[in-house]
Amino acid sequence: MSRDEFDRRPDPDALLALSEKEGQGKLRVFLGAAPGVGKTYAMLLRARAAKADGLDIVVGLVETHGRAETQALLEGLDVLPRRRSEYKGRAIDEFDIDAALARKPQLIVVDELAHTNAPNSRHPKRWQDVEELLQAGIDVWTAMNVQHLESLADVVTRITGVAVRETVPDRLLQDANDVILVDITPDELLQRLKEGKVYVPETARRATQNFFTPRNLTALRELALRRTAERVDDQMVDFLRQGAIEGPWATSERLLVCVGHDRTSLAVVRAGARLATGLNAPWIALYVQLAGQEERSAETVRNIDAALRLAERLGAQVERLSGDDLAAEVLKYARRENITQIVLGRSRAGRLARLLGRSFTDEIVRRSKEIAVHVVVDDMGTTEPRPRRWRLPSLPETGISVLGAIGAVSLTVAFGYLLDYWLHPPNLSVVFLLPAVLCAAQFGLLSAIAAAILSFLACDFFFIEPRYVFTISEPEEFLALVVSLVVAVITGTLASKMREQAQKMRRRAQAAQALFEYSRKLSAAKDLDEVLWAATMQIQKALNAPCVVMMMPNDGALRLGAAWPPLDQLDAGEAAAARWALEKGEAAGWRTGTLPSVRFQFRPLATGRGVLAVCGVEPRHPSEPFSAEEESALTSLIEQSCVAIDRSMLVGDSIRAAALEENEKLRTTLLASLSHDLRTPLTSITGAVTSLRELGEKLPKADRDDLLLSIEEEAGRLSRFVANLLDMSRIESGALSPRRDLVNVAEVIRRLVERCKKAFPGQKLGVSVASDLPPIRGDANLLAQVLFNLVDNAQKYGGETGAVIHARREEKDVVVTVTDEGPGVKAADLERIFEKFYRSGRVDGRKAGTGLGLSICRGLVSAMGGTIVAQSPAVRRKGTRIVMRFPAVSEQ
The missing domain is CATH 3.40.50.620 (HUPs)
Structure with missing residues (x-):
């Protein structure tokens, strides 16, 4: 790309501004210089034409002011009913924004843009209702007079002598997609007034004497023309920038x-x-x-x-x-x-x-x-008093300052008498610098000045000849006394400033320490609830004002996340303000443009994920705004809270991601295990059945018996594998609820031996059961399943020596062990062998088992209130011992 082509490319800022308007409604403003120029009439004429073209158009609110020709234009248009509001015993009809949002037409007509809504409305001003409609993607046509522009309000007041109370921000006109100037000459407007087309005759007569004068109307018309021309010029510049057309750009003034x-x-x-x-x-x-x-x-x-x-x-x-x-x-x-x-x-x-x-x-x-x-x-x-560089102290502060000065000077006089008695110094005026310095450091500038003046008088009265009269005989003594007074005042002033600076630094250090402590609390918070509670209590402490945090979980219901002092719930208006701040990402409530009459001011807690919560603060003095220090502290705490909320959400995401990764790993392992451990016995069974069906009587009886035995063994193996999977799923889902019967461990072991003889013919199984073995609480069937799985493992890994079962009593426990003399388990794997799908060692050159047996054993033993661990080596530096402990039932 050449340099010229680069310079002629579209302005990125203009394209960004254009993209930000995507999805929003379009605003068309009918602008007039004064009431009666025909703004509403022109707007309704265009609305009827748009409806005739098939556009879905609704009249949200139009003020006809009793004009018949305007009222006639409403016929055939869809008009929304107004919302009835009660204020001070008087019924007020207002624009129903909720009904407009529910209807959601393509275009809505809302007259009187600068109108002030009833106090219980969602927004104080109608232009804020229009902004919400635009954000919802609804096109809006509206009308207003140039006098209602915020930046021109004082100019219009000077021109007409009439105060403008209802205003609209200039940005609304600047951001409008179209501005249509509805203009007539002052003479035509005055003629309309005389004919009663603007106001009733009596009102029109008073208006022509005050507001509607040729001079005022000409000035207002010029303002309207100029502002419309400026808007058209801005719009043209935007088009030029978006199309990369060369031309004069706006200046870089700031x-x-x-x-x-x-x-x-x-x-x-x-x-x-x-x-x-x-x-x-x-x-x-x-x-x-x-x-x-x-x-x-x-x-x-x-x-x-x-x-x-x-x-x-x-x-x-x-x-x-x-x-x-x-x-x-x-x-x-x-x-x-x-x-x-x-x-x-x-x-x-x-x-x-x-x-x-x-x-x-x-x-x-x-x-x-x-x-x-x-x-x-x-x-x-100009009648406003100018601000002072220092404030006058209150009466209690003044009294304390003066008393402090009197006390300091009195102590200095006593100290001066002691020095005069012992040392006889020629001049004690330097000693009287001390009260001014001490009072400045302790009480401030006023006390320092009072101490300096009292020191001047006390030194003259008590220590300068002639004593005890306010007379000075020597000029040099008077000069020394005056110099001492000046030095005392200057020293006291400097000390007072140092005191103020020290107090300011102390407050800043306290604020920094509070932020540091808060950051420590946030770093120690484990989840989102702890973060919200820490934020609520810290904001309440910093501002000494009630604080609440509202959240909206996945169900879409606004709930109270934290509140200090404790608060059960918010009223309807406060909940609406909180929801507005959460959904729109802007402040709402007290001293804002949305529901300013509620007691809380809600501010969004915005993170990289969007607005996740809102913080509401109830001011101590509703009539006064937050001070600069309070505003700074609140902003800092909210920003730190947003970072902490984002961090807690990231921690939760990482935990969920780790869980998903673990589940994926288990799923992959399970599928691999199923593909191997199910295929092997099924292949053996299928092969044996095929041989029997195809060869039948041709096979010797011994071969047929071997094939039937293979089918029986592989079917048993497959049955055990499926049983293990079912047991594992019951344990992980929490559906396993073992019985709590008295279990005779010796009887369970005896039945186990009989079962093992059938399952493992030719394998050795040693048993040693103590004669005084007490019963335990549990499920005999589950205990038998655990022992069978352990013996099965021992038969696989223990070699020809088989397994040995021991059962004995140790203090208040019944200890059951299963020991083999195989190669054993590495020390690092003694805990891992109880994990799902973990396999240790090989049998006949392949991995043995599914890796579920010991994991199932631990789950069943834990369900019965026992413990299970592995020990290796067990016997003669080899082998593995599985040790289970169950609480014994005390004998009655």
Whole structure:
């Protein structure tokens, strides 16, 4: 590929944005400059035409406002019934989003995009209902006025003098597939008002006197035309990028909007959003927290939170930082992020700072040499008090600080009297530096200043001639005293700052230690439940707020995974918010855009597998947002919890994979065993039967008897193999339930000997049974089966010496052993011989047995409450001994 071809290839970002819209519904917005221009009428005309073309279209909600011509267009269209809602004793009809999702048409018409839903609705705003419909793959047609765009709300307020309370994020218009401008001239709209086609006559008369004036309508029309043109330009650029067509691209501008403490920040954010939209540039909303200002009033925290939330709704990336020098921190971040323009409000600095050029705005302008700066002036917010660099202590704190200063100065006066009595120093003013330093380190800056002033007075009163009056006779003494006061204030200030820094470092160390302890708990968690409980308790401890974790198992039912303090269940609204956060992967509940009236805020716990659970936190103060420290702690804990959940799921997967691998191994071994151990006896039986049928009486009687004996032996061998498989399946499935009868071990061994004589004729079998052998609890038939399998193994591997059975009593146990004098078993294989399909040794040049005998023996013995082990060598440095122990039944 040549360089020119590479440069002309489609923009990957544009293709990615296009692919992200696959599977989602398409949004068409009918945009008007003001009410009454005919947005709903134009939308319904197109809807009727689409229905005539065979499109499955439904009217979700349309506001006709009593206009007959609009009402007539609804005839023949499928209209969804509205959802009846009760609020403060008044019935409200709202759009039924659940009915729309259940109906799921190809296209749905939803009017009044900026409408605010009833308080008990799923979403506070109707545009959020529209977003959910689009995510469900349903096309949506909607209508709105330009005044309701979030970034233009304050501009429209200045133009018309009417506050705009219902707004729509600009991104909704930017992401729309089509924007259709419905436009008429101001004169035509005023004529429609006079004819009663917009409002009733009385309402129309008041509207023409306030909102509907030619000046206002012209300005609104210009805003609508400009915004539509910008949207068309963006759409054209997208087409060019997707098709790799050469042309002028958008600039690489990047904006930084500085958010402050007061409500002026809302105007700054809106101005930054308008500027970013006009430049088609990404933008960042930044709040820098001044060091030492961790504690603020609730009003200040609300202002910051409101500005950042507004910026996020308008499409900004939100960041929070902390630093000692606000201007330096902002510029450092701007240069690191390649910011080209900074937007900020007018500084609230004092007169002295402004005269010296030390205000925040002046510092940014002076030091941002290569970055353009926009200063937003908002007279509506100038009544806000400027933030202080340090807060005034509360009354109890002030009292403690002053008392501490008085106590420290009093002790210093007493110490000064002792020095004056013993050493007679010429000047004791240096001693009075101690109270300021001590008070600064212990109580803070206010106490240090109080101690410095009291030290100045005490030194003058008690130790400077003339004593006990506030008079100084010598100028040098006054100078020394003033210098001591200045030094005490400076020293106390520095010590107070060191104290604040030490407290901050201590809090950070505590937070880091808490995260470390939490990571240790997570690493020790064995399964998912332990991870969820650890996460719940740690979040509750960090925020001092109730915490719950909700999960959705495979059955699709939302369940409570963990809760601290303990909680039985959530109410319907909280459960709906939790389900929304789990399914959509975004925050829901308190102070979010989805069900904000519930008491919990639910955040998704997202891993590489998707959202597996949600964490809900109930704030201590519902009227105030989380502080920066709480937000940071919550985010860190949730991220660590997600990693731990992913790890626990991986452990579970590895265990299941190991089990599947083991099952596959067993299956392969079983098939190999079946192919060999079933084929051999079947081949012998088939061959013998064929010989008897074809030759019959031609064979000598001795040969016929040998063939019949071979059939009998191989059939018995096949029967034992099948019995072993059945016994193994019963043991592994847990279907084996042995009887708990009194078993006479000696009688079982006697019957075993008779059975072995028939099964193994000519083989030796030694028996030694103690005369005082007590009975055991168990199943005589199962015990006989175990002994027969052991004797069978001994006959195969023990050679000509055969097997020996011993039964004796050892304390409270009955011990039964089966011993052979074969080659024995390696020490490493003494435990492995009890595994399924494990074979040790060869008999007659081939592998002997199926490898199930000893595994079945262990299962049967364990079912009867006994134990079984192997020992080798057993006799004269060879052979194998199988030892079984059963609890003896005490004699009554």
